[in-house]
Amino acid sequence: MEELFVVCPQCQGAGFVGSAPCPECSQTGKAPVYLKIGQKTFFFDFNKLTPWEITKRRSLLKLDFVINFTLYCIAGLGILLLAFYIYQRVIALKVSLPLGFLAKDFWLINNIYLRLFLFTFLSDLYLIYRFARQEELEEYVIKKEYARFPKPGGEKPRLIDITETFNHLTRNILEETFFLAYNNQYHEVNPLHLLATLLPQTTSKIILWRLGINAGVLVGKIKRGLEGCMFAEMHSGVKHEISFSAALQKILLQAYWEVYNRGGNAKVKLTDLWIPLAEVGGYAREILYDLDIEAYKLRHLVLWIELEENLRTKQSHRRGLSQFKSKYGMNRAMTAVQTRYLNAFSRDITSLARQGALPPSLGHEREMEQIYTVFQGGAHGIVLVGRPGVGKSSMVEELAQQMAAEMVPEILQDKRLVSLSVASLLAGGDPARASERLYQALYETAHSGNIVLFIKDIQNLVGVGLRAESGTETMGIDQVLVQILEGGRFLVIGTADYKSYTKYVERSALGQILARIDVPEPNFEDTVLMLEARVPFIEGKHNVFFAYQALEKAVELSNKLIHTENQPEKSLKILQEVAAQVASERGPKTVVTETDVAKIVSRKINMPLAKIEQEESVKLMNLEAEIHAEYIDQDYAVSQVSAALRRARAELRDERRPIANFLFVGPTGVGKTELAKRIAEIYFGSEKNMIRIDMSEFQEMSSIQRLLGTAHEPGLLTEPVRNSPYCILLLDELEKAHKNILNLFLQVMDDGRMTSAEGEVIDFTNLIIVATSNAGTKKLQEKLQQGAKLEEIREEFIKQDLLEYFKPEFLNRFDDIIIFKPLSIADIEQIANLILIDIAKRLELKGITFKVTPQAVQELAHLGFDPLYGARPLRRAIQDHVQNALAAFLISGAVGRRDVVYLEAGGEIRIEKAPEL
Template identity: 50%
Template sequence: LQDKRLVSLSIAALVAGAAGSGEIEERLQIILNEIYRAGNIALFIKDIHNLIGLKTAEGELDISEILADALKRRIFWLISTSNSKDYHRLIESAPLGEALAKIEIGEPDKNATIQILEANVAGIEGTNQVYFSYQALEKAYELSNRYLYEKYLPSKAINLLEEAAVYVKNKRGKDSILTGEDIAALVSEKTNIPLTKITEAESEKLLNLEERIHQRIIDQEEAVEMVATALRRARAELRNLKRPIVNLLFLGPTGVGKTELAKTVAEVYFGDEKNMLRFDMSEYQNKADTARLIGSPDGSFEGLLTSAVLRSPFSLLLLDEIEKAHPDILNLFLQVMDDGRLTDATGRTVDFTNIILIGTSNAGTEFIQEEMEKGTGIEEIQKILVREKLKSYFRPEFLNRFDGIIVFKPLGEEELKQIARLLLNKVAKQLTEKGINLEVTDEAVEELARDGFDPIFGARPLNRLIQERVNDTLAKNLLTGKLTRKDTVILKKGGEIEIKNKI
């Protein structure tokens, strides 16, 4: 290529106004002849797949063969660009694929990216009338590389600087200086992950996580403490950044709050319990179900797991009844917990490093209940479970990938009373939105807790009981018009409801 003159071919200009495929091919042939006569021209075609994939009303153009034939006869030199997906789809198996030497270009490293940002930042500053500190450029590289997946470096870092310039200009006005904290604040807003420096108010919240979690979770002190500790460690970034934020296994009987605690973690860490991807592993008991999670090799359907994480990379991944999954599927999650990534069936790598992974299991439930009745401590039960009981469900290397294995205690009648109040508070909140006040007597709470108590099924029967005795009765009164805005409802023993109408 030495002493060659580089000329770029505009695909848009090539096809503009062409009457059909024959005219486009004729134009291309004329261009190639001109290049051959000039003798010292190297042709550059950006996104060559757009040219190869051109179609007209008459059908697909034969451009690949025209270019391939010219290259083989040394008529001209060609430099072109494409992406992996379109190269494999349109070029690799076409005649042109044999004539081209493929050079794979990865993303630039930190130093190269920052140099590119420095070359582009003046234009962004001039357009938006703001200024960037060097720390902001470093932060743009670091956070875009770690948290933004839609594009590649350096494009996504440049886009982040452009967004940050507008963000700060609207917030603080012209001539503002953007710092690393401004970049972190913007990425936090985009991803719902706390990335800015820990403020005094947030520090207080983190230190009192147990109290916040206990607003929704009754008892389970040891479980709540372990979860809070793991979240504090993650927020302080004292974790392995090449693995998920935290990997936890919740063990215990049904209805004791395992799923509710997972929802609470999603709300506390990601801002909303809706940021939770839930998979019932009882649906993945066969080896063939692996394809449902990572997709089919021919690309005919996407994997439920990989596509969900690609769409929501900052989420809590809940694997319900994980002990029921096929061993090959557990091997997939072994890789996720160990490497923080998973390759789908089409070869696309999915990042799990910003996921909180929680598995729930009823494995060893009978043993837990028996030992609790004997008065054995939670820590001792946990040791025996890991050392002996869980080996019939999980391989040792799988269990070792969890940052914490948390044992949930069976609920007693006293805990059921507190849960009853919690559930009734939710009903009261729904009524408040309708302008109705709900009052509950202590006798009603005690009766609900007593009638809804089941040592095997935990709080689930209580939930159903409140729906039958409270929600159904309230619904009938609302629909008949007996209960209206500004009324007060008193829930009494026996499910009796007294309505105090407004005057």
């Protein structure tokens, strides 16, 4: 955009050099800043924003108002005079209207009332002339040209003043902006003055509501900014007549360009000033950016506001046109036939459209044009094919609204769009009666002559046979429909998803006669537009307002995290749920923000997505301590895992890959699986959110089908991930799997996806993949026992010992290979203490206190310590010496509520009974 501006090189757009007017601008009559589009040069004439010019313009507007008001009054008087004259003549001649107008002597030219009416009629003509002249003199943004080839001889240079292309409200705002600076003795009108003037406007308040911005905070920043501008002007030492800053000139020129870029042939409105304010607004831009108000958001928001205005106008226009359509299903030629049976098993969608009961629909314009083209081409019917939730039924509702307003091609005009419920039609236990109802309904449709039949999920008709009263099966429903359609008596619109269309419809007789129109899932931009059309209904129902970011976040998160549904349906469901939640928690007339949307999605998938709040921020920064609260030692592993989780939570990771890929290597029993459980608990909410696969079960290449699944059985890997895409994927004993099976995970760790046996792409981008292995740990333990430090032998172990088990390209896919060191006796003591604390918590639920002496902990640690198997023998030791004895006491009733149980040295368990009450 910046390259389109031409700025005076001498004054840099200020209009003054020091205290004197710019000689370049003043002598040549040029403006300090121009907008260049092709051979056309645009400028805003700021000479029209002076006290004298503003006063003159406002006086002329007031004079115009007085003249027009006077002419309106004269026109009203003329109508009264004419009515009184007609009343007199009707009484005098004793005639009835309207035939009385033709009676002899009804019109008397010499009558004073009629003469006065004719005089007022002349003033009416003058009023019409004034309106026509005003419209003729009205200036609009020039229409954008889309010429493929340049005009012969080239385009002639033109200099265009855009001042009059700003609508009345926007001109008033610009004048108020000037007076704000002028009255407060500023030397320069800058974007901050414009921003301050814009804020009180209703449309601006709507923009701030939609963006979730506190107007008071913005006002405070503007005041401080204006004070800073005044301070800078006072200390600059430069004094000159009030001028307009280069940034403000660019804003007005870009506002013109925004309208031109949307097609032109319109006025520059208030909303068009907001976008350039966020792009070239100088200090005003910095204020907006500080509040996260960016130009692209404002551009979408301006389209949203215009969309709401256009929809209101469109709905009103449609309702006006639809009033001419019969409420009883009769066409204009009065040839339509009554449809008694059809009415009982159908719904007239055009009638609902006429009543305004259908929500507005946007998007799929190309597919709507295809519908018109196909019907105009002589087709008997069409079938809309697309995934569930992409808007096939919404397109039919939009068509109904167009038909109600007669804004359709001639072949669809003067017709009703009727939705047939096949399930209701065929319901009942008597096949003969069902057959009769169906034939009657289709017969009525064919003979009505003004019906377009809509059949949702038309594949349900294929292969369904009807039975005659004799019990013999006759032709199928689809064949009956095909026979009637071939007669050309009515049109049909059906819908089907891809799978059903291919399986049932495509090769059937119905598929041969219906033209197929594919309805794709809308892209991000189109989905947001569709939501903007539907959001007013959700807002009205729950009495809340949606911030624009909430709509974007709903589309973004649903695209990223919800793969079982399609747009726009899945985003609409999120918005409906979050609106109900916010209205319930915070009450009516509150703003739904992107954080609210993220919280709702977080609850659905058990994954943190909302904006990081203070409490969670502290938790994330102290993640190592959080993990170590119930996990002993392995500091390096905990540190690396914590860093990966912080990157993911701050959205700094590559979102095309899994959240993190870790390889945990170490001897058995050192805490590899336990650390994976802690990650699942902290990041995904529960250690149950973990998919565990024992890779030792996949030592043969043929076992790959068990992972991916077959046509009859789901995969052990693909199905759990499809159902729970937000969890830890634990690949236990990785080194025992077949080498080619490991190759499957190369694509998963790189691209975050895998294709199942059914051809479905499974999303792995929201998993943390943790693979555990004992590979090479025997050598590792030997070196550690010889006194080597883990930090010193880590690189050697990865580059030499692990390569005996895994290929280099496979190891390179891991974000980190974490080596777990063997546990010491001190570590085992701490682990023993954690296990005993867990036992105490479970006993506390039964009302029993459990206490352990330090000597008892040490003894259990020594009993359960085995350098070869890590902490695993410890659990068996505690189970044998503590849990078995406690279980016996509980079952025998030796211990009860309020009792205290002591575990002492020598494994002795002592019970201190509570005093009787």
